[in-house]
Amino acid sequence: MILFTGIFAIVAYLLGSIPSAVWVGKSFYQTDVREHGSKNAGATNTFRILGKKAGIIVLLIDILKGAAAVFLPLTQAARFNAEELIILQLVAGASVFLGHVFPLFAQFRGGKGVATSLGIIIAIHPPAAGMCAALFLFVFIISHYVSLGAMCAACLFPIAVIFIFGSTSLYLNLFSILIAATVIVTHKKNILRLWKGEENKMNLFKR
Secondary structure, eight states: OHHHHHHHHHHHHHHHTOOHHHHHHHHHHSOOGGGSTTOOOSHHHHHHHHOHHHHHHHHHHHHHHHHHHHHGGGGGGGGSOHHHHHHHHHHHHHHHHHHHHSOGGGTTOOOOSHHHHHHHHHHHOHHHHHHHHHHHHHHHHHHOOHHHHHHHHHHHHHHIIIIISOOOOHHHHHHHHHHHHHHHHHTHHHHHHHHHTOOOOOOTTOO
């Protein structure tokens, strides 16, 4: 169990360290998104700096790497009981998130982990993930603030897991709270800009 925990943690971290925004920007646009806009290596800044095509590619890659990391332990599911398997998945989820925020392959300057978090929760708890995605879209379309939608969705995740779907897994419940808190912390600058009315808006339907 300990050996596999370490292996999955390392592989998930390396997977999370794939800096899709940086690589797509440098490879196809000769632009490092970390030097422009919010200076964040994530899908939102990619949308703003490089456009919808690049933004969608980065978004999908970041979601997929989050989901892939959590699915990794399932390849060895026969070796573990249900509780051990969920622990391994949560460790992988935390590791891929850490890799995205502090990527080994991009001088540890990554994104805020919203898209990767979505991939993680899709793999861990699809119904809760669906609710979070719906709330994100609703808040974003109404307010045009990506950050506000992301934070609302993050806060909904533990509420959905614990109270709406009634999870009895202590590990999953704690993880849901932790991931929500982490998303809020990574958005502390956005919270300040929202408070001051200085946060950038994004129109989903703008050409």
